[in-house]
Amino acid sequence: MSTTNAAPRGATRADVAQLKALAETGWPHFPWDEEQLLVHQRVFPEGQLVIEREGQIVAAAMALQIQGGRDPYRDHTWAGATDAGWFRNHDPYGDTLYLAVLLVHPDFRGQGLGAQLCLALRALCARQNLRRILAPAHLSGFEQRQGELSPEEYASRVEAGDVQDPVLSFLLDQEFVFKKVLRHFDRERAQARFALCEWPNAGFRSRARKSEAIRVSCVQYRMRKLTDFDGFARQVRFFVDVAADYGADFVIFPELLTAQLMSFLEVNTALEAIRLLTGYTEQLDELFQELAREFQVSIVGGSHPIAYGERIENVASLYLPDGTVHRQPKLHVTPNEARHWGIAGGSTLQVFHTPKAKVGILICYDVEFPEAARYLTDQGAEVIFVPFCTDDRQAYLRVRYCAQARAVENQVYVAMAGTVGNLPDAQNMDINYAQSAVLSPSDFPFARDGILVEAPVNTETIVTTDIDFEALREAIHEGSVRPRLDRRPDLFRLETVFPRPAAQE
């Protein structure tokens, strides 16, 4: 028989059936169904721990984060503290780790498994810089002493070590302190008494609330005729300068911004034109990197065809003030782009963790595919930038309606920037129709109709607005509807093969 002790690990989908069986050996009045266990893993995977022995799950902890508030020890019920076992009240910005249940299989008690789990939870609490762990403990030993002692007296006897209680004594051994008796914790069973215990995190460092709003400018860029690259650089610089004057954190340029360069390229075919454009990649990077550094602003430099050998992709680049460049290719290429320009769809999709925000980029047509935005927001994106280039009103509306829906269904901000004006000399560069906008979810904290700001149609301009991530958090956790939490992974799941971005934090 193997004696190796497997350390606690995060629970997975595959563990759910065993977890449910294990839960039935605990306080039997709180049944956990598999659907709930799956929700726990979705809302707070770090807090769902299991210990395995010989392929069998023998111990588990289920925890969630809550906001302690002014009175963290206030009376509460099991249903209230754990959303009746669903953990949908998990608050990633809360300051308290709430240990809803700690389970050790009866055959494996006394082997230090519970202690291992507590150790892991304390480490989690410290890592997340939370104020405390709170744990309700069923005073099972109290029932025999009822009438003889008040529950408070019973608890203080246990504290003093005069009386052993299976759960409370264990928690006290794990550096928890007894805070108070919860009288109505299990509303259905009025006689049952629970002790609220706390492990205070001595290493907690008060978190200074940093500003949660950032400023975004979308450039509705006019395709003027140019004579050289310098003219292009001047036009781009003008808009970055304007946005920086307004204090923007991000400036978004439209899709295929560099198509403007075609107005001075002497070519005969669209294919030739796009090939020539790919030669400007380096110059373009230099230009935007310099602007980002000079104006200390993050720039989505529209999109631009980049050649990878024979293959050409339509790529948006994100230039950060520190000189970093992130690339996001267009995944869904329109039939027109493929036919006339030979552009191929890329296959990476990433959330970029910038100092100001976690951002995703979906180029034009990509926003019409709900799966892509779903993936980005599941990966933590708070705002999605959509550089676009559409020819007529109907095409624009497809992008617009879809962008607005992305904001609603994922509870995320969407900022879109498009091109206006026409370049009669450019190859396969159609007419342009645009109305750039910054869109939000639709709920009380947000702007009317979910439109934070919207440019006039088809005129060269810039729109600027603040987007507030605190409002987003409020909507995600306390909104009238909570699509992020109420989604039904038991019915449908998005399976993806996007390459995982390398270390990002």
Next chain:
Amino acid sequence: MSDFELEDFQRKILVRPLTLDDFDDLVAMQVRCFPGMLPWKREHIESQLKVFPEGQLCVEIDGKLAASSSSLIVDFAEHEDWHDWKVISDNGYIRTHADDGDSLYGIEIMVDPAFRGLRLSRRLYEARKRLARERNLRRIIIGGRIPGYHEHAAVISASEYVDAVMRKSLFDPVLTAQLANGFTIQRLIPNYLPNDSESCGYATFLEWSNLEYVPDRRRTYRRQTLVRVCTVQYQLRRIESFAEFAQQVEFFVDVAAENRADFVVFPELFTSQLLALQGVKRPGQAQRALAELTPKYLELMGALAIKGNVNVVGGSMFTVEDDRLYNVAYLFRRDGSVDRQYKLHVTQSERKWWGLGQGDRLEVFDTDRGRVCIMLSTDIEFPELARYAARQRADLIFVPFTCDERSSLIRVRTCALARAMENDVYVVTSGCVGNLPLVENVDVHYAQSGIYTPSDFSFPRDGIAAETTPNIETLVLCDVDLSVLRRHRRVGVSESWSDQREDLYRIEYSWGAE
């Protein structure tokens, strides 16, 4: 000098346009040809010559009128019924003539009995064919009598008679000549001219195809499959009895039925109007009490669907199953069958206040007017569900909803519009309006119901086929074309449905995808 003058044997035959000067001769000839029939009036000929002079031809022999024909041009696709001569010929005035039509329609041909046997009709048919070729018409259509049939009517059916004439085993004075002129039979029409006893009322519908016809690329005829949709923005009035509820629902179904709608859509939980009757105050209990009325509701809605001959998307109703409360939408088909769709995404407050359970799969229903899906309120906010519907080739998604205020409506409306764009489907929303402050457990309401489409050249402006005024009791009716939709899925400007990157992502459904 011979004993006969060659001139006595010479005849001068001329096919020429008819003129108004021929009127008297024409009428005289017509009386000889069709004794007992009312001849043309002068206005008829005036009108025919004014509207389409090229189509009015005659044959003159030695200066005397010997035969004539009259025709007009029509758009073949515009006429479903080719058996109503009066309608197509405008009672002989031919103001129905469509100069840009594609078919020459012969309304009359006659040969003076004195000149029969000269095959003059052939010359007129040839002239018509020439005209059809010159004007690049696709076909000539005529309706023909079969005056020889009455001699055989006791023995064989009309179609057997026509077959026999086509095989040339029988001779018909009219049909044989028409067949000889290259016309083919398309159909046999009974009761064409009921008092034509020689033909026993029958007529043939004949067509000659112009082989030289060059189709006009700008004018193509495409299949239309119109579905008429009616969405009801239902006002929650205070009611005292189930009968009052039934009356209000029937009123709307009647309007839909009178307008020959294929679908009429009611809002989510419009049935909460009935809470007033149950008088239960405690949330959760009240909804369960309401669920007791489900059988009555089903009976009412089913009967209305049959009576109005319209498919009813009956909003939704609370239903208790295994002691669990569900919010269920029902589809009552006009053929009497009923299907249901449980709400899949229950909101926090529905769970909290009512203990509402949730369904576990999305159904796609076949109807006589396309495949449909029902998504209640929040369900439309999850794009994965509509994706599944589209994968199952659903044409219409019905979204009965209840929203309490504007931002909530914006969510439903925004998502409904996006679903139409993403999946190339039509989305129909229907919401409740009006408030019942004196009834417990009924929220405030905000609604704007609509019929939404994809956004492309073939679809309505802004992807909105119809939309109601917000927050008043009303309904909108609109036709949507399933053929346009299906064509668009194949050949749209951008094909968001087919351009999905299944190599990168895929949605897995618990009930299996295909």
